[in-house]
Amino acid sequence: MKLSKILKNGFLVLLASFVLTACATQKKTTGQLQGDVYTGSDSVEYLASGVQDRVFFATNETVLTTASRETLRKQAAWLRKNSKISIVLEGHADERGTREYNLALGERRANSAKDYLMTYGISSDRISILSYGKERPVDSGSNPLAWSKNRRSVSVKAN
Amino acid sequence: MLFRYLVIGLILLPLKAFALIEVNITRGNLNPLPVAVSPLSIDEKSKKNLKKILEKENLGEEISAVVENNLRQSGLFNPLNKNAFLQKADIANLKPRFEDWNLIKAQALITGKVTFLDEKLRVEFRLWDVLAGKEMMALAFTTVPKNWRRVGHIITDKVYERLTGEKGYFDTRIIYVSEKGPKTNRIKKLAIMDQDGFNNKFLTLGNELVLTPRFSPTNQMVTYLSYFRNLPRVYLLDIETGLQEVVGDFPGMTFAPRFSPDGKKIIMSFAQDGNSDIYTMDLENRIVERITNHPSIDTSPSYSPDGKYITFNSDRSGYQQIYVMNSDGKKTKRISFGNGLYGTPVWSPRGDLIAFTKLHKGKFYIGVMRTDGTGERLLTENFYQEAPSWSPNGRVLIFYRETKTNSKGEGFSAKLWSIDLTGYNEKMVETKTDASDPSWSSLLTN
Numbered sequence: 001m002k003l004s005k006i007l008k009n010g011f012l013v014l015l016a017s018f019v020l021t022a023c024a025t026q027k028k029t030t031g032q033l034q035g036d037v038y039t040g041s042d043s044v045e046y047l048a049s050g051v052q053d054r055v056f057f058a059t060n061e062t063v064l065t066t067a068s069r070e071t072l073r074k075q076a077a078w079l080r081k082n083s084k085i086s087i088v089l090e091g092h093a094d095e096r097g098t099r100e101y102n103l104a105l106g107e108r109r110a111n112s113a114k115d116y117l118m119t120y121g122i123s124s125d126r127i128s129i130l131s132y133g134k135e136r137p138v139d140s141g142s143n144p145l146a147w148s149k150n151r152r153s154v155s156v157k158a159n
Numbered sequence: 160m161l162f163r164y165l166v167i168g169l170i171l172l173p174l175k176a177f178a179l180i181e182v183n184i185t186r187g188n189l190n191p192l193p194v195a196v197s198p199l200s201i202d203e204k205s206k207k208n209l210k211k212i213l214e215k216e217n218l219g220e221e222i223s224a225v226v227e228n229n230l231r232q233s234g235l236f237n238p239l240n241k242n243a244f245l246q247k248a249d250i251a252n253l254k255p256r257f258e259d260w261n262l263i264k265a266q267a268l269i270t271g272k273v274t275f276l277d278e279k280l281r282v283e284f285r286l287w288d289v290l291a292g293k294e295m296m297a298l299a300f301t302t303v304p305k306n307w308r309r310v311g312h313i314i315t316d317k318v319y320e321r322l323t324g325e326k327g328y329f330d331t332r333i334i335y336v337s338e339k340g341p342k343t344n345r346i347k348k349l350a351i352m353d354q355d356g357f358n359n360k361f362l363t364l365g366n367e368l369v370l371t372p373r374f375s376p377t378n379q380m381v382t383y384l385s386y387f388r389n390l391p392r393v394y395l396l397d398i399e400t401g402l403q404e405v406v407g408d409f410p411g412m413t414f415a416p417r418f419s420p421d422g423k424k425i426i427m428s429f430a431q432d433g434n435s436d437i438y439t440m441d442l443e444n445r446i447v448e449r450i451t452n453h454p455s456i457d458t459s460p461s462y463s464p465d466g467k468y469i470t471f472n473s474d475r476s477g478y479q480q481i482y483v484m485n486s487d488g489k490k491t492k493r494i495s496f497g498n499g500l501y502g503t504p505v506w507s508p509r510g511d512l513i514a515f516t517k518l519h520k521g522k523f524y525i526g527v528m529r530t531d532g533t534g535e536r537l538l539t540e541n542f543y544q545e546a547p548s549w550s551p552n553g554r555v556l557i558f559y560r561e562t563k564t565n566s567k568g569e570g571f572s573a574k575l576w577s578i579d580l581t582g583y584n585e586k587m588v589e590t591k592t593d594a595s596d597p598s599w600s601s602l603l604t605n
Contacts, residue, residue: 060478062433095561098502098516098545099370099596100415101472101479103384103391104428104435104456107412111433130389131412131430135368140342140568142542 037065038148043138047087047155051078054154055113059094059147062108064116072113075155076120086158089113091131094147099133106131113153128158191237192322195265195289196227198241199282200249205275212304219248219273222282225311226269226318228355229329233319234584239265252285257292265289269318280304284314286321296321308357313604328550329354332600333557334372334381335575337361338593342564342571349383351398354599356589362396371546371596372396375418378600382406382416382425393427395442407440407447415458420466426450428458437471437488450488461505461513462486463530470494470504470513470530481515483530494532503546506530508601509553512580516545516558525558527580538582551601554580557588559595 032040038056047053052075055068064072079085091110093102110129118124139146199219201209209218230236245259252270260268271284283299298317300310309330316327337350347369349362362381363369368391372383381396385403393406393416407413409429416427423442428435437450437460451457455475462469470483481495481504495501499519506513510530517524517537523544526537544560557577564571573595575588588597 060474095543096518096521097500098459098472098479100428100459101456101474101502103412103414104430104458107430107435108433108456115433129411131391135345135370137343140564140571141566142563142568143566146568 032145033148034065034067036144036148037067038145038151039067040149043149047075047157048078048082051075053156054152056148057109057151057153059096059151060105062105062112064112068113069116072116073120076117076122079117079122079126080120084159086126086128088128088130088156088158090136090154090156091129092136092150092152092154093134094150095134095137095142096147097134103131103133106133109151109153113155191235192266193237193239193264194230194267194269195239195244195260195263196223196230196241197244197246197251197268197270198223198248199271199273199284200247200252201273205273208275209273209280209304213307215307218280218307219271222273222307222311222314223269223271225308225355226315229312229315230318232355232586234579235319235323239263252283255287255289257287257289260287260289267295267318267322269314271314275304278303280307280310282307282310282314284317286318308353309603312354316602325554326552326602328552328555328599328602330603331551332374332378332603333575333588333597334362334374334600335559335590335597336369336372336595337590338573338595342568349381349396350590350592350594352590359591362398362401371415373417373598374600376420376422376601378603380418380422382418382427384414384416393425395425407438407445413438415460417461419462420464426460426462426469428460437469450486451484451491452488459503463506464508464510468506468530470506472502472504479518481513481528481532483513494528494530495535496532497535505547505549507549507553508551512553514547514549514556516547525556525578527556536582538578538580539576539585544576546596548597548599550599556580557597557599559597561595 035058037058044052044054052071055071089110091106093105114127137150139149199222201219215221227238230238243263246256252272266289268287268289274281279301281301286296288295312330315329319327331354334351337348338345340346346365348365349369349372352359368386370384372381385394391412393413394403396403406425411431413427413429416425424439426439429438434454435456435458437457439448453475455473457473460469460471468483469486472479473482479500479502480493481501482491482493484491499517501515501517503516504513512527513530514527517526522540524537525539525547528535541560542563544558547556547558555577560576561573573593575594575597577588578585
């Protein structure tokens with residue numbers, strides 16, 4: 001009886017530590033992914049000081065997340081202050097789709113960002129669209145995190 | 160220059176025998192036919208003169224090697240080891256000793272003769288039925304010496320047709336995108352090569368991104384997507400002259416181009432305001448017609464061989480699926496209903512099947528289905544592969560495959576692969592660089 005109790009307790013301790021490690025590793029990934037949308041800012045460049053240049057999308061999606069809308073509002077505010085700047089919105093897809101469909105998807109993602117900037121007062125004359133489909137990934141990995149970083153629309157100064 | 164230059168005189172020599180051997184190609188390559196490809200005989204003088212021009216020691220052996228390699232690659236034939244051949248090439252071509260060829264289990268025998276006369280290369284060949292002891296076919300070709308590999312391909316086409324009852328696909332070319340550099344910044348060039356990987360040539364320099372080249376029905380022109388000046392547009396390239404021109408005057412990205420079967424139109428997608436629809440442009444009068452008008456992504460259009468229908472993929476159902484419509488855009492009908500996503504439909508040159516890429520549970524498949532969507536068959540499964548293109552006889556598909564990178568993002572490669580319609584004989588198509596987006600030409604000579 002005693003032996004089995006000891007074993008049982010030992011097992012529970014083991015189980016607990018296993019759960020803790022599992023949590024730790026899971027936290028690491030969920031820290032950068034919400035659903036399958038990338039939430040990190042480590043690889044993000046800046047359109048201007050404090051203004052992120054890119055927004056991320058879920059697989060096969062073109063809908064802007066809450067975080068993306070916040071980023072775009074900051075971009076719009078900055079663009080309103082710098083009214084002579086034009087931008088190119090570069091739309092991208094991950095490698096898990098056919099090349100031609102991904103070109104269309106990249107175009108749709110960039111336009112989704114464009115539409116949002118326009119609702120915040122940025123004229124469409126200042127925004128051009130360039131889809132790269134899956135041709136220009138930022139992360140060459142073949143894993144969900146890398147793909148999430150590649151599904152993006154990037155605002156690039158054109159002048 | 161590539162295609163028009165060729166002068167091939169096709170002279171039919173007397174032919175009497177019946178087709179006694181037959182290769183069953185509907186069941187795949189489980190029992191490839193044992194065939195002996197005897198080196199083509201060549202006289203000393205021709206040998207010496209041709210060596211001077213082509214720097215090939217023995218052109219007879221070189222041409223038979225082209226034939227042998229083609230037959231082996233098809234998966235339907237098993238060319239026997241030359242070391243076992245008992246009869247000399249010149250005598251075999253006059254009158255084979257069938258017992259000798261029977262002894263090494265050859266069922267068919269190919270013999271021939273090469274001569275060089277009046278600056279012309281003349282090649283004759285004969286196909287023999289070893290078991291019946293009869294000549295099945297005899298043909299002769301005359302051409303310029305530098306076309307010697309093509310002679311080998313044409314001989315293979317004739318043999319293939321005689322033994323299988325279907326047109327061959329050996330005297331053809333592949334246009335593709337040659338790739339190099341890191342995955343995050345690939346340098347891509349248009350390239351063209353013979354179906355067996357020889358005579359590779361680059362058609363663009365790599366200064367701008369190029370994608371999805373496709374041949375015109377006559378193989379003179381190529382339509383493709385170029386990012387020239389960062390404006391992704393559909394272009395036309397004349398292979399002979401190297402002249403390039405943009406197709407149409409669209410205020411946004413045009414992509415996914417293909418020729419109509421009569422070569423008079425380009426069909427493609429045009430993306431504007433987040434919506435991609437299918438358009439055609441008539442190459443003679445430059446009239447642009449809108450074919451689809453739907454808020455979803457409509458792309459990857461491909462005509463049926465009679466030009467009456469178009470297959471394409473659309474996400475109008477919520478996910479990427481395959482549709483068929485009349486060539487005027489009417490009567491659109493979804494045809495893919497299996498699990499997963501379907502893309503890149505391409506109509507078989509025979510008209511009866513549509514090849515596609517399928518994504519299901521993280522795997523990519525190349526498959527075929529009937530044009531009404533029934534009879535789906537998946538031919539191959541991999542981490543990533545897409546964009547099948549048909550051989551002109553509709554027997555073989557060529558596509559590209561990309562490897563999964565490791566945790567550091569290393570180990571990426573893109574290669575061309577081919578597979579028989581039966582799902583047998585899957586193999587990599589050798590290219591000097593990484594390669595993607597292959598498109599198969601039609602037969603260069605009919």
